[in-house]
Amino acid sequence: MKKVTAYIRSRKAAEPEPFCAHLYDLQSIQAHVADRVATLPAPCRLFYAIKANSDLPILQALLPHVHGFEVASLGEVRKVRAVSQEVPILFGGPGKTDEEIHGAIEHRVTLLHVESLHELRRAAYIAEQRGVTLPILLRVNLRGPLPSATLAMAGRPTQFGIDEARIPEAIQLAQSLPALDLQGFHLHSLSNNLDATAHVELVAYYCRRVREWAEAYGVHVRYLNAGGGIGVNYAALDEQFDWGSFVGALGPMLEREALPDMTVFFECGRYLTAHGGWYAVEVLDIKQNHGKTYAIVRGGTHQFRLPVSWQHSHPFQVLSMERWDYPFARTEITDTPITVVGQLCTPKDVLATDITVPRLRIGDVIVFQYTGAYGWAISHHDFLSHPHADLVYLDGTEEL
Template sequence: MNATWNITANRIENLIQSLKTERKKPFCAYIYDLKQLREHVSLLTATLPSQCRLFYAVKANSDATILKALAPIVHGFEVASLGEIEKVRTVDTRIPVIFGGPAKTDDEIQGAIHHGVSLLHAESFHELRRIEYIAGQLDVVVPILLRVNLGGPLSTATLQMAGVPTQFGIEEAQVPEAIALARSLQHVDLQGFHFHAMSNNLDAEGHARFITHCVDKAQTWAGEFDLRISYLNVGGGIGVNYHDLERQFDWPVFTSQLDQLIKDHGQPNATMLFECGRYVTAACGHYAAEVLDIKQNHGKHFAVVRGGTHHFRLPAAWKHSHPFTVVPIDEWRYPFARPELSDSAVTVAGELCTPNDVLARDVVVPRIRSGDIILFRYTGAYGWAISHHDFLSHPHPEQIFLDRDDLAID
């Protein structure tokens, strides 16, 4: 991890310094390393047990260039709207797609059928009946998984979608009733269960235990109801450590335990699905924003950048300081002194008219000057895609995609 990051970081910083010499306006860009992305995901798919399939959760980053890079490597895409289905089908008309989400409209269910979605995740009794009604009108049979909201406690993660009261899935105690309903319907084919329960879990051993729990539950229901389970979707939830980038989720430990789990508990005919997003694309993305001003208020130092949470909302949403480095830009075009700080704690704030527009707080930096560029790391997931782009109508950042030694700019 360290060596890979150092190579990538040097490459990105050199690129930024080069591009800055060509631009008179303040620099602001998302930069994606597609080569790093392909290598990372190829390693994930190669090291998963053969009974497993890796689907990319499009919600993490739905950019068409990212989807095109991933389509030949992942086993499919996980989507949460008709819009995401259409984005995927624009990239690949045949790749497997699985569709989840707690509030599917009739148009989305019809669209999923029209676009050949492989599995539809039924989130409630009412949604199950609506799938049956719409499939009946179209005279088709829809393969489904029942999304289960497991009882707790579950493995610790940043966000919990199960084990606590949420809008997701069918409560575990009601699953037998849901199985009975699904089996009574003529246009629904129950093929297994969906257990997406958490987001950003950093504990590899804990995540393996969670999957063991899912497998045990599914096998219990299969025995009680004489079900043939074709698929177990154990969700995503594998996290990124934004607080210490050198200590990430231990993928080798996880896959080793997963392999043993499948040998001990797996059903021979069941395929285990993963729908990972953050863990797939986070590391390939970088967000760069030029420092416009350095100032002090009430004893605190601020670096105000061309950019902010309207481009990169994750730090404000999760209330954390996002990791960054400072890219030095030596050129200074003004005839007066250049504001700077040395060996000081600085809060990185954006250009929006709100005190909530903060990307990092009280981070000690060796040196930072107006005109330098702050490079935020691990921004390839839940960055641009989730941000309120047009608040205050500032210009959007450039979108730069690196592919080997080539450079493409939109």
């Protein structure tokens, strides 16, 4: 946060334009990821799910530390190959086109996660046409029971994976297609789980199900992709997922439950980069309407869509700025609940609701925390044609 504060104050001292930027501390992200990789048990590998933030500097910063990248489109495959021709790639997501399957082969994707029986047949057909054997995992939509989490991709009807009831059919079909090499299973079932104990139990459940399929159908399971799903607590930033407890229990559990020579993948996105990002926006106006106080900022959900997408008030701090370029008095409030909104012509352009601040003035900067994942990447940048936010990547005390 000190780097971010110093950068904002420096910029505001030099420029009169309202401040509006996503800022990323690359060193902090690298240190966080390096620690997670180093503390994983031996049979595990950590991949970065680039959907969380696929900016080139982020991928370059993580390349030396992760075991590979997880992607969900051919465009993401190309982004990864732009930073490395050799790094392993896992390619998932429903509704892959023929072009994407061809692209997976051309770009030497390590494993293709197959999401349906139709996709299984198409992958085999394309691989046979190209004269290659395509390594695949079957993505399974488990029946459960599964832990509760913010988002559920399995344990209920969704567009993700193959219904667990049809996995025997999918295994037998894959085994009958010589252009495919079935190397294991993908069981990414939920997102943003904050309970470390429950997450270990979930992976244990995965291991047991995979063992049953391996024994029943003679599958040599080289890989179990346990997905991501490790969460970030936006409601209480000092109460985050207990990684130490997770890895401490994960190793002994895998010794009991994992198949011999099976590698377990984790494909985390939010958990790896969220903490290292900030969205900082200047207060353009403060006004009251029908008994509520609104802080209108330079930006909004077209630049940071996560709060409205998840329907939460995103945590922030107020950075007091002394610059004031007008000859009239500056509006100020104290000990007042504020709703932080953007510039869009919709009442849904809300970033935080009824949060009491000790002091706020027009011209101060509101700094939203933990915005390094699913912030800029998922936002509708060109709605109303406002200028884009600056993207600032900090390394040490200098902007790259």
